[in-house]
Amino acid sequence: MSEHLLSATGLHLSFGAIWALDGVDATLWPGEVLAVVGESGSGKTTLLHVLSGRSAPDAGLVAYRDTEGVAHNVHAMPAPQLRALHRSDWGFVHQNPRDALRMEVSAGGNVGERLMAQGARHYGVIRESAIDWLRQVEISPSRIDDMPHTFSGGMLQRLQIARTLATHPRLVFMDEPTGGLDVSVQARLLDLIRTLVARLGIAVVLVTHDIAVARLLADRILVMRHGRVVEGGLTDQVLDDPQHPYTQLLVSSVLQA
Amino acid sequence: MRPAHPEVLRTEALGKSFTLHMQGGVTIPVLRDLGLTLRAGECVVLSGPSGTGKSTLIRSLYGNYRADTGRIMIRHGGDWVDLAHADPRVVLAVRRDTLGYVSQFLRVVPRVSTLEIVAEALTSRGTPPDEAKLRARSMLLRLNLVPHLHDLPPATFSGGEQQRVNLARGFIPNHPILLLDEPTSSLDAVNRDAVVELVAEAKAAGTAILAIVHDMTTRDAIADRLFHLTPLREAA
Numbered sequence: 001m002s003e004h005l006l007s008a009t010g011l012h013l014s015f016g017a018i019w020a021l022d023g024v025d026a027t028l029w030p031g032e033v034l035a036v037v038g039e040s041g042s043g044k045t046t047l048l049h050v051l052s053g054r055s056a057p058d059a060g061l062v063a064y065r066d067t068e069g070v071a072h073n074v075h076a077m078p079a080p081q082l083r084a085l086h087r088s089d090w091g092f093v094h095q096n097p098r099d100a101l102r103m104e105v106s107a108g109g110n111v112g113e114r115l116m117a118q119g120a121r122h123y124g125v126i127r128e129s130a131i132d133w134l135r136q137v138e139i140s141p142s143r144i145d146d147m148p149h150t151f152s153g154g155m156l157q158r159l160q161i162a163r164t165l166a167t168h169p170r171l172v173f174m175d176e177p178t179g180g181l182d183v184s185v186q187a188r189l190l191d192l193i194r195t196l197v198a199r200l201g202i203a204v205v206l207v208t209h210d211i212a213v214a215r216l217l218a219d220r221i222l223v224m225r226h227g228r229v230v231e232g233g234l235t236d237q238v239l240d241d242p243q244h245p246y247t248q249l250l251v252s253s254v255l256q257a
Numbered sequence: 258m259r260p261a262h263p264e265v266l267r268t269e270a271l272g273k274s275f276t277l278h279m280q281g282g283v284t285i286p287v288l289r290d291l292g293l294t295l296r297a298g299e300c301v302v303l304s305g306p307s308g309t310g311k312s313t314l315i316r317s318l319y320g321n322y323r324a325d326t327g328r329i330m331i332r333h334g335g336d337w338v339d340l341a342h343a344d345p346r347v348v349l350a351v352r353r354d355t356l357g358y359v360s361q362f363l364r365v366v367p368r369v370s371t372l373e374i375v376a377e378a379l380t381s382r383g384t385p386p387d388e389a390k391l392r393a394r395s396m397l398l399r400l401n402l403v404p405h406l407h408d409l410p411p412a413t414f415s416g417g418e419q420q421r422v423n424l425a426r427g428f429i430p431n432h433p434i435l436l437l438d439e440p441t442s443s444l445d446a447v448n449r450d451a452v453v454e455l456v457a458e459a460k461a462a463g464t465a466i467l468a469i470v471h472d473m474t475t476r477d478a479i480a481d482r483l484f485h486l487t488p489l490r491e492a493a
Contacts, residue, residue, distance in 0.1 A: 029346060187367040216366055220345055234345045241322040245278035252279055
């Protein structure tokens with residue numbers, strides 16, 4: 001039987017007098033895309049960092065079930081084991097691709113590096129795989145030896161996605177992956193993420209302030225405010241029939257194109 | 258012995274209201290104590306004046322709106338599922354395998370071609386891509402969408418063309434239950450006839466259909482019976 005891939009219970013984290021997380025529960029099934037929405041300061045990015053083990057909560061538990069079905073307490077894991085998890089089963093897509101990419105290494109090198117970190121050694125195989133991934137994110141393989149600083153913002157984001165997905169992670173954390181991009185570039189990237197995630201069966205926790213992004217990508221949605229989840233459910237339910245006053249405000253504030 | 262036209266959908270004491278927090282928390286009751294049954298192979302058309310909750314009922318049955326009270330029993334595979342209380346994953350499985358819905362307006366991912374949109378309704382259910390595209394093409398042609406439109410995203414299409422893309426996507430998976438919200442509102446007579454034909458074929462194949470149709474000709478052509486909704490404030 002299938003079980004939760006990731007489950008968080010009773011997460012609390014304060015920054016001084018402010019609760020960034022004030023009793024958050026969240027679960028994720030294998031292959032499921034979960035969007036966390038809310039305004040800045042709602043705690044959504046903090047939640048992403050705590051779920052992915054990048055920040056520790058004051059209280060609460062995050063459990064990850066590995067490919068063998070063994071559950072691990074993410075915040076009790078020895079650091080090397082957590083790093084290994086981030087290199088293999090997990091991926092993290094940052095809003096700013098420069099935070100993830102090595103800008104002094106070629107595009108192909110950026111993809112190949114992740115593969116080598118996972119144990120790939122054969123140069124020809126790594127290069128082939130890098131070319132394949134550049135194609136999948138719609139970057140011409142002729143750019144494989146070019147440095148990332150010669151790429152546009154949209155291309156950099158696609159390169160980051162190629163680098164992240166090359167190791168076939170089961171779970172990818174995404175922090176505003178389309179933030180800061182032009183609308184036309186955004187649409188292309190969204191379609192790419194949607195297609196790749198569906199084809200590869202990857203589970204995703206996606207943090208976004210953009211409700212339209214959540215609608216396009218997510219199966220389920222959590223609405224956060226002041227460090228709490230105020231509403232959750234199927235994406236279309238929450239967005240078309242919002243129950244909580246804050247969700248109603250959020251949905252009614254979206255501009256109709 | 259199993260009846261020839263078994264029940265496939267049944268609501269029990271279904272109730273739905275909306276609380277508008279942006280308007281001072283006013284609550285608008287829309288559906289109350291509603292009992293509707295739908296059998297395989299029949300088409301039931303919802304009737305009643307505008308504002309009586311026909312679209313709300315269809316959206317509640319699809320799980321798009323959340324029912325406040327009562328149950329929405331759906332025959333899913335060999336089991337009955339209460340969609341009003343089902344886990345999100347179960348709702349998604351019911352939508353994938355059992356329950357189809359053609360909304361009033363097409364809502365799609367930008368940049369994706371018409372053919373891919375329709376084919377995806379099949380590939381997401383395991384049909385190989387080549388076969389899915391072939392079937393999508395022929396469904397689009399049946400709805401009189403000319404081939405040169407198939408490779409374009411429908412964003413720039415006319416209302417009638419978008420509606421036909423929506424219909425193609427809704428009819429192609431052959432769901433056992435199909436909900437149609439004003440499927441012919443922007444269509445001309447030729448295309449309305451194409452929809453009437455699709456409904457007749459689906460019924461013959463055992464599909465149960467619940468529809469909102471305002472145009473009398475289409476309604477008379479597809480309806481086996483009407484289900485009347487009365488405004489709540491009058492009924493109360």
